[in-house]
Amino acid sequence: MREQVTEARRIVVKVGSSSLTTATGGLDASRVDALVDALAATQAEVVLVSSGAIAAGLAPLGLSRRPRDLATQQAAASVGQGLLMRAYNDAFARHDRVVGQVLLTVDDVTRRAHYRNAYRTLRRLLDLRAVPIVNENDTVATEEIRFGDNDRLAALVAALVHADLLVLLSDVDGLYTGDPALPTSRAISDVRSPDDLANVDIRRPGKAGVGTGGMVTKVEAARIATTSGIPVVLTSAPQAARVLAGEEIGTLFHRLRERPQARLFWLAHATSPRGRLHLDAGAVQAVVRRHASLLPAGITAVDGRFAAGDPVDLVDVGGVPVARGLVNYDAAELPTLLGRSTLELAAELGPAYEREVVHRDDLVLL
Structure with a gap:
């Protein structure tokens, strides 16, 4: 039995x-x-x-x-x-x-x-x-x-x-x-x-x-x-x-x-991504190996139209999704933030921009 x-x-x-x-x-x-x-x-x-x-x-x-x-x-x-x-x-x-x-x-x-x-x-x-x-x-x-x-x-x-x-x-x-x-x-x-x-x-x-x-x-x-x-x-x-x-x-x-x-x-299997964030090799390692949050410095490009709180796929340098998460920024905001540190962004734009793009608690590996 x-x-x-x-x-x-x-x-x-x-x-x-x-x-x-x-x-x-x-x-x-x-x-x-x-x-x-x-x-x-x-x-x-x-x-x-x-x-x-x-x-x-x-x-x-x-x-x-x-x-x-x-x-x-x-x-x-x-x-x-x-x-x-x-x-x-x-x-x-x-x-x-x-x-x-x-x-x-x-x-x-x-x-x-x-x-x-x-x-x-x-x-x-x-x-x-x-x-x-x-x-x-x-x-x-x-x-x-x-x-x-x-x-x-x-x-x-x-x-x-x-x-x-x-x-x-x-x-x-x-x-x-x-x-x-x-x-x-x-x-x-x-x-x-x-x-x-x-x-x-x-x-x-x-x-x-x-x-x-x-x-x-x-x-x-x-x-x-x-x-x-x-x-x-x-x-x-x-x-x-x-x-x-x-x-x-x-x-x-x-x-x-x-x-x-x-x-x-729910995030891994029941959501449909509204966009894609392209990560450099260092960001992929940080997210996948160290289970770290995703910061603007590790993003090289943004695809799709999404709002803060929407699910997005995080893709590696070959375009393969490695994780999915709930993004903290609108798609229109992100292009000006890419490749920059959170300290630099906070100093220039204010403390609201010191936050992660995707927090590790809102992220699941695929």
Whole structure:
């Protein structure tokens, strides 16, 4: 038995469209019921991140396949989201469980105030013994639909609610070294470090006809979660009950470190940089090796339009991001400060300019 699973007190489970719907669209009630039965059987608190709104809306609208244009995708999501929630509500009601719908967009995980508010909502639902069902708000969002999958969202939600485990349910029963259909591919039961993925080909597309995710997004989600101290199990949806019971099936991604501060995790994984600060070699060493604050003297150039308090990437002489931080100056202010010491700036411009460009407490290494 896997202790990481049996000892988990709060679990985030993500299920893809292909695990809930038929190949032509429309919800498969038997699949929904089987998933809910597995979730209801566990003693842990459960947050369900569920795809399927667009897929569920295809058949009622007479669409034979997932549309490519954004307006029709949003129309399908508008119809399908209600159907999806009704199916979950009916299935969980058989277990005397109440469900709550939580629709999120990129802003809800990239803006700090929204991020905190999402946490309070999810936390309160769990306190009231309800099952939060999270999905991207496809009816109004654009970037999420183009990104096309809830795997990354599930990893961010797992960190947001301080989960003990993330379970990714797909149409394959685990991670393989190549295409599972090929006899040369080997199943991988444990991933303990990035080195274990060195010879794994995850570039193949997903098999689902109505889903959009592939193995790449699931491995990336596992990376986000495990670097925030959360182990991940990847397997197929029909195996959900066995996985949640602790059986050693599927692929277990072991956590890579202890849980970091929530604020630093948010900065590293849930923000989008508004600009870039180019550092000289000395500044890179100071930030990366000595964990020092970034001063104006070590910056050689500034890209982007940002305001004080926005996240920016700190890049080395080759343009590779080495850190991300919250900047203390507007983009328009910085060009006149570059290469100058804080003492020089304070003497010429006043004590307000003696501050760091990015303080080390507002900085996370990438």
